[in-house]
Structures are given as structure tokens and as C-alpha cells.
Amino acid sequence: MADYREAPLATRPKTLDPNEYFNLSPDYRRAEAERAALRAGLKRQYQLQLNNPHRKELIEDPALNRWVYARANPYNHFKATKKTSLLGALFGVAPLFILYYVFKTDRVRSFNWMCAGLWVC
Amino acid sequence: MRVSFVSQSSQCQEMAGVGFQRWVRTLSKGKISGISGLLPACRSASGVSKDMLPGKYNIRVEDYKPIADNGEGYGDYPQLPDRSQQDRDPAYQWDHPDLRRNWNEPMHWDFDMFIRNRVDTSPTVVPWSTMCKQLFGFVGFMLFMFYLGDKFPAYQPVGPKQFPYNNLHLERGGSPDVEPEEVKNYEI
Numbered sequence: 001m002a003d004y005r006e007a008p009l010a011t012r013p014k015t016l017d018p019n020e021y022f023n024l025s026p027d028y029r030r031a032e033a034e035r036a037a038l039r040a041g042l043k044r045q046y047q048l049q050l051n052n053p054h055r056k057e058l059i060e061d062p063a064l065n066r067w068v069y070a071r072a073n074p075y076n077h078f079k080a081t082k083k084t085s086l087l088g089a090l091f092g093v094a095p096l097f098i099l100y101y102v103f104k105t106d107r108v109r110s111f112n113w114m115c116a117g118l119w120v121c
Numbered sequence: 122m123r124v125s126f127v128s129q130s131s132q133c134q135e136m137a138g139v140g141f142q143r144w145v146r147t148l149s150k151g152k153i154s155g156i157s158g159l160l161p162a163c164r165s166a167s168g169v170s171k172d173m174l175p176g177k178y179n180i181r182v183e184d185y186k187p188i189a190d191n192g193e194g195y196g197d198y199p200q201l202p203d204r205s206q207q208d209r210d211p212a213y214q215w216d217h218p219d220l221r222r223n224w225n226e227p228m229h230w231d232f233d234m235f236i237r238n239r240v241d242t243s244p245t246v247v248p249w250s251t252m253c254k255q256l257f258g259f260v261g262f263m264l265f266m267f268y269l270g271d272k273f274p275a276y277q278p279v280g281p282k283q284f285p286y287n288n289l290h291l292e293r294g295g296s297p298d299v300e301p302e303e304v305k306n307y308e309i
Contacts, residue, residue: 008246011208034181039223042179046216046224059224063179067228070161074194081192 161196178227188230198230205235205242 006012014020019028049059078084113119178185178199188195209221216224220236234240245252283306286292290301 006244009243011204011244013210031181031183035184038179038181039226042223042225043216061224063225063228066161066178067230067232070196070198070230073161074196077192077194077196079192084192 161198179225180227195230199227201227201229203229203231203235203242205237205240207237207241208243 004012004016020032046059049055110119180199184199186200187197188200206221209215211221215221222228229235235242287301288304288306291297295301
């Protein structure tokens with residue numbers, strides 16, 4: 001498997017990652033074992049709930065709830081830094097003035113043309 | 122500590138939902154009350170001790186890295202690798218096969234962008250530089266050739282159009298009484 005090349009349009013599978021069979025340091029292996037234990041625990045919880053014959057309600061997904069809450073409440077952690085102020089000014093304040101100026105100028109010019117008889121649609 | 126994490130859950134299965142027991146465990150370790158113990162929170166205000174991270178986000182303490190705090194509202198949400206769902210193993214048995222995600226797995230902040238219908242980070246057949254060269258090379262070449270064709274037009278020589286009936290004398294509004302001058306548009 002040392003000469004495995006990735007299939008086109010796909011990443012290398014985890015089991016063929018060179019770290020898995022060359023990196024045999026205890027720290028790396030312990031880290032991988034902990035991650036696998038976490039994953040296995042979550043799988044087990046899900047399967048218990050899924051196959052529970054007395055379950056009548058939906059299985060709620062706490063990670064999904066956390067994600068939805070985090071995405072819905074960014075303003076609780078908002079801070080006015082240089083970057084955020086610049087973005088706010090660029091996307092929130094500047095378009096108002098620019099668009100007002102553009103529309104007003106265009107309207108005034110076409111009105112004057114129409115009055116002078118120069119307007120050609 | 123993490124080995125016992127699996128065995129404790131087997132003892133309190135009759136409780137309403139597995140989320141409840143983990144909520145209790147998280148609260149017993151930290152000082153946070155209520156539902157906010159499990160929700161994403163401020164970095165400084167949450168008092169997130171390193172022990173609570175497995176209970177809260179289900180990732181290892183060493184793997185946890187919060188998104189850069191530049192005031193853009195991320196809180197203490199973890200930074201996960203920027204890989205799309207299309208990049209994940211199609212042969213593994215996911216809990217949600219269309220999303221290629223397991224139940225209660227921590228979701229990327231931009232998860233809705235990385236679904237399989239949208240942004241895809243899987244490797245391309247040819248490198249990015251080759252793709253750029255091919256596309257811009259072709260488009261640039263075509264633009265250049267059209268510019269040259271505009272500058273140096275090439276068509277058959279033409280002269281002004283010739284009309285019969287004395288250059289269409291009547292059709293152009295000439296009166297029928299007036300004799301038009303004879304126009305000869307040909308040479309024999």
C-alpha cells in the first residue's frame with residue numbers, strides 16, 4: 001500500500017493515511033484511540049436511541065442545536081474592531097450614499113434631457 | 122476519564138433522553154446553570170474549563186481550537202477543518218448518509234456551505250495552476266484574435282448598390298410627368 005495514489009476527485013482514505021502505519025509514536029496512537037472512543041460513544045448513544053422500542057419522540061441532535069444557536073446569536077459576541085467597523089461602513093453605510101448619488105444624478109440628467117427634447121428611448 | 126464516559130451512560134438509560142444525562146454531567150463539573158451550559162458562549166464569560174469541552178462540543182481538549190476572536194461573533198465555537206461533506210468517505214456508514222455526518226458530531230461553522238450541493242473542497246483532476254492557464258489562455262487567445270479581426274477586416278470588395286428604373290425615379294417620389302434623366306448603371 002506504500003505506492004497507493006489517490007483516486008481522482010477523492011481524498012486519501014483515513015486507513016491509507018501514511019501516518020496510520022508509519023507514525024507509531026504512543027502519543028499519536030493515544031490521540032487516535034481517544035478520537036475513536038469519542039466517535040464510538042456517540043454512535044452508541046445514537047443507536048440506543050434509534051432502536052429503543054419505547055421511543056415516541058424525535059431524536060434531538062445537540063450538536064445541531066448548538067450550531068443553530070451559534071449561528072443565530074453572533075451579536076452577543078460582537079466587538080467593534082477596525083475590521084468589523086470597516087466592513088460595516090463598506091456594506092452598510094457607503095451603499096446608501098453612493099446609490100442615492102447615482103440615482104439622483106441619473107434622474108436629474110434624464111429629466112433635463114426630456115425637457116430639452118433630447119431624450120431618445 | 123474518557124473510558125468511563127461510555128460506561129456511565131449505560132447506567133442511566135431510563136432517563137428521558139441521553140442529552141439529559143450529559144447535561145447533568147456538564148453542570149456538575151462547571152459553574153454554569155441552565156441550558157447555557159451546553160450552548161456556545163463567550164470565551165471569557167463562559168468559564169469554560171478544559172474538562173467541559175468533551176461534554177460540550179464532543180471534541181478532545183487537545184483538538185479544540187476556537188475560531189480567531191476578532192469581534193465577528195464566533196464566541197467559543199471550535200475551528201474545524203475546512204473540508205466539504207463531499208470530501209468525506211462515501212463508503213463509510215454515516216448516520217445521515219446524504220449529509221455524510223454522524224449524530225452529534227460537531228458541525229463546522231459553515232456547514233450549510235459545505236453540503237454536497239454547494240462548495241466542494243475535494244481534489245481536482247489537474248492542479249489549479251493548470252486549470253487557470255488553460256481557461257485564461259483560451260479566453261485570452263480568442264479575445265486577441267477577435268480584436269485583430271476587428272482591426273483588420275477581410276471581406277469581398279463591394280460597390281454602391283445600383284437600382285433599376287432610372288434609380289427608382291417613381292418610387293423615390295419623382296412625378297410621373299417629368300421625364301427622368303437616363304441613368305446607365307452598366308457598361309457593355
